[in-house]
Amino acid sequence: MEQLVNFIIRPPSSNVLKFDLVKFHGFVVALVCVGIAYFAEFHKFLKALTARAEYNPDNDLLDQEFMLKGKWYQRKDIEVKNSRGDVLQCSHYVPLVSPEGKPLPCVIYCHGNRADASEAAIILLPSNITVFTLDFSGSGLSGGEHVTLGWYEKDDLKAVVDYLRADGNVSLIGLWGRSMGAVTSLMYGAEDPSIAGMVLDSPFSDLVDLMMELVDTYKFRLPKFTVKFAIQYMRKAIQKKAKFDISDLNTIKVFV
Structure with a gap:
């Protein structure tokens, strides 16, 4: 030049x-x-923005029932609809038998799709912390056409939080986000002061x-x-x- x-x-x-x-x-x-x-x-x-990493739930997620450190847990597959009408494919990892029948704290793991959440579930479940994870719209097996790097994904996260609040089976809710999921957690967390805490891995500012x-x-x-x-x-x-x-x-x- x-x-x-x-x-x-x-x-x-x-x-x-x-x-x-x-x-x-x-x-x-x-x-x-x-x-x-x-x-x-x-x-x-x-x-x-339109590419998606597809996976097979039977092969790439934790089993419907599995054991960790001598205790049994289960994967509950759930569908949640976001504000744009997209159906989000979700999973909630919980104890097979809830300790004392009380609501447990929950961490929502946010990345691209549910296949990334197994590590978080293995770490948190033995501490009586349930793990909820989802395919964001435009990702994995969920509806939607585009990945927006956090912009519309924050609305997906709101839909999931609203579902968990209405369900009544969790107490505190925290967020664990990686990359795009960390950006999504930050953008949603700024709007919801009730979120108990956030773990943010590699977001961009x-x-x-x-x-x-x-x-x-x-x-x-x-x-x-x-x-x-x-x-x-x-x-x-x-x-x-x-x-x-x-x-x-x-x-x-x-x-x-």
Whole structure:
């Protein structure tokens, strides 16, 4: 870019004009090639909004009944409908026999789909903490067309919390989120002060800032104005495709 600016504000002398034009042409070609590659990455991101990791509940979830540390537990499969009418596939890991028949605290594990929650269940169930997990809309076996990295997923989480409150079989509710699930937990937790606590693993604070930072890791650096233009292009494309604004995905602003 510095070569381009210098070419414009300090025109070369005639004896080096041909050589500088060759260099300038090469620079422009390189910039276009890198730009095309970068836009290709954005299109991969757009495609990822509709891609989903499917799984087989019989093979990839904990069994319907299973034993941990000498006690029996069960997986209750549940369907919950979100505010947009999408059916969310959920599972609640609970003791086969509830201790003293009292409501137990519950941790909602938030990631992409239920297949990721087995680790949390194995850790928490022996401490008499039940684990609820879900396929977010657009993920796994749930309804919905798009993954929105936390924007609409927070509404899914609200639907699940409302279900658990109405069911009456849990006491305190906490959230354990990873990656997108951590962002979802932050965005929902800011609206619900009744959440007892949150474990947040690898959330991003601002999606646009994250994109800018990721660009710096590329082998070929693009001028900042080109990156900003590309992000605005993607922002408009996502608004049209998935009906949300990536600039609103800021987990810091929700607490301000």
